[in-house]
Amino acid sequence: MSTTMVAALNAALRDSLREDASVHVLGEDVGTLGGVFRVTDGLAAEFGAQRCLDTPLAEAGILGTAVGMAMYGLRPVVEMQFDAFAYPAFEQVVSHVAKMRNRTGGRMGLPITIRVPYGGGVGGVEHHSDSSEAYYAHTPGLHVVTPATVADSYGLLRSAIASDDPVVFLEPKRLYWSAADFSPAEVSTAQVPPIGRAMVRRPGTSATLLTYGPSLPVCLEAAQAARAEGWDLAVVDLRSLVPFDDETVCAAVRATGRAVVVHEAAGFAGVGAEIAARVTERCFHHLAAPVLRVTGYDIPYPPPMLEKHHLPSVDRILDAVARLQWEQ
């Protein structure tokens, strides 16, 4: 059956609410409206306004309230309406959500899922297209997860809600309306992907593309196009930025000896910089070329009429692959 990412996320929330009475959804417009992206559609009707709560418009208050709810043993799932609208909650994220387990010597964990629609490519005006993953990934104590497929958006959200640690769950809004043959009802508990494991989406022998979230389809398209150039590209979907799956990533890079990291966020001090450093530290003697990055430029997210220049494209990825020192 054809399922969109929005429907899969909705199913994950619904199944979590149904199976665990401690799960509570809260955020702006998540109740009656079903969220601006309709991810929470129908949940308030099915589970009641208290299980899917329309809150005042205040992100720090939403997350701070969720912290208190988690202290009392509930599992709050918070929706931040857009990437850039989550910033007012940043102090709660950094000073409390990420640190509570640590500062209480393990006595008080906060099983909170913070859902954040992120990234561009949807024609959004200013403040609606940020890629904010590096802020969260740089904060110890958080898990940072981002699905790129319909099936993963269901499975990883189930895992995030079930996790005893706080999870920042970054939903690539560009892929919200992507569809796949997937039926949540047929997913058994054993099939739910664990947090912290990357997945090789396409095996290859020439070079390895390392990517996540909204850039995965672009990388798969680039790998397809690269065949005409005689390159057989592997594509790794990181799925979880924290914890980082060094094992899968390094195995995939060692197998080809060349790697390109691809993400939408600005490159400077971004997640790609960390990945390039880790791969270089661990796979240096297997590398035939420096690890390259294809990222958004180091600019504030551009206005929609210009975003096509900013987003990693198939051409930019193939250009990077071409620079991987093939003539040796």
Place this chain on the structure above:
Amino acid sequence: MTVLDDSTAPGLVGPPHSHGPRRDPAPLLPDPEPVRILGTPAAKTFDAELQRDLYRRLVLGRRFNQQATTLTRQGRLAVYPASTGQEACQITAAMVLREVDWLFPSYRDTLAVVARGVRPLDALTLMRGHAHSGYDPYEHRIAPLSTPLATQAPHAVGLAHAARLRAATDPAAAEDLVALALVGDGGTSEGDFHEALNFAGVLGAPVVFLVQNNGYAISVPLASQSAAPSLAHKAVGYGIAGRLVDGNDALAMHSVLSAAVEHARSGRGPVLVEAVTYRLDAHTNADDATRYRSAAEVDAWRARDPLTLLEGHLRAAGLLDDAGVAAAAKAAEVLAGEIRAQFDNPPDPDPDSLFTHVYARPTSQLREQAAELAARLDADADAALAAATDAEDEAR
């Protein structure tokens, strides 16, 4: 005639009153002057044993502040933000809560934490620098001391709201609890304070916010902090009750806070209490208060010391004599001795604890880093042992 007076200007239509109910603000307004009981007829009807109990606890609280300050001078505490002068607020905040309730303290509220039953050494762990928090929040129902101002206030709202949710869905597990959040005058300027009060009002959560207005946010006086008629008046904007009380009047503090807690517990909504008090010591041992306030001002507040106010009243009322004062002082010295004993050779923190509780299960990266530090410490220990052996050989 105003332009919005549509009765006389039929062409102009006023705003429709369809965006929710309008409430009468009058019952929410605080009294114009802080509630006082000491020196008023109400003191005569105040429970005598409770008055004596308050006195004994205030004496203990003052001694705790003195001993903790001494520990900073000895280098046994990295820092101590004293609540000297605010003991009536601290002590009553702990006293009015039941076991089932929760306390959400800020960094200046160590005394309230101790007054709720936490061992002084554990309450002061943050200030010792051995760990970020030294007590089990679930054992005492006290959140960790919060340093970022007012950020713990929305936690109190969320916890109180969660308790109501559970009570509604699982009556067997229902807990009739109140969450008490402690904030300072500076903290009321923070966005989280505003958001917490707004959420509390909207959710009708059983929360009490106690603002200890000690006049200064480190060096900045209240006049530079807020133009509100009083901090208690801020409640009205959120549709919750505001109460203004003399924070140096222990009887008034106990009375107003008890009423606020029971107001919240009974389902009538949250309450904001502003206690007008004064920080007799500097912000911390690292602060120089003479740079921003005069000796005359401090002296005036010393004359309103909550402890001497209460003692004077109790003596005048015949509820306290020299023997009672001596007994309280003796108990305070016992407490000080216990604190000193707890600080004699407390165990060093374990470096491995750096990695243990970042996540429920350490990531592979943290396991690697923990192993790296452990190996380094082992090597350091081996080197130290070898150096000691060499020195011994040389001495021979």
